[in-house]
Amino acid sequence: MLHISTLHYLVLGGALFLLGVIGVLTRRNVVIVLMSIELILNAVNLNLVAFSRLWGGLHGQVFAIFVITDAAAEAAVGLGILIAFFRNKETINVDEVNLLKW
């Protein structure tokens, strides 16, 4: 059986990060953009835990827990903004959000 090294986890994390970036940059639906941000945060978490396993400490896992906390806060605030915006403009497309545009 193939030995799974830290580099495999890092490559998987990088690929996941790329998927999230593509989702953020190309989708129009705000909900799916927020889900892509969750993908990015998860890729970072995977890297943190993999490095924590590599160096034998637990600091990476503690940081992963902090990142999960931040992701929860970000999702709550983002979805609150989304609901307020949908109530005002009846749309959830990112390119119709132009209230702050000059």
Place this chain on the structure above:
Amino acid sequence: MLIGGILVITRRNAVHSALALIAALLAQAGLYLMLYAPFVAGVQIILYAGGIMVLFLFVIMLVSIERTQRERQFNRQWLVGIVAAAALGGLFITVYTKGKGIFPDRALPPVEAQNTQNVGTLLYGQYMFAFEIASLLLLVAIIGAVVMAKKRI
């Protein structure tokens, strides 16, 4: 897990995206278990797959999904977005191939028996201040979300 991620950004129906994201998150919890991090895996399942995804599904049900399904799914800058992401991917590939020596493929250290206990000790000992700041951040997020979603303040 990658399949789940791809499904997240390509589905037309947002509910299907959310279900694919749940699959990806559960797969990642399995990866945490493979990395001997059972506490993080549990937090991942309870918080992400349980809490945050329920929040997402609520909001998907609140906003109308029938109309957005018929519209264009990708914005006008999608080509630029793909190019930027490809540039970032090239950067990643360069780092991974050139920096193989930075990530040593050595024998992994032995696993401690009480993962959760050690994480808790570290969280309440060395990272006490950061922990308190995280709780403050959660409080601010709760108040912010309620204020945003309220009809009139």
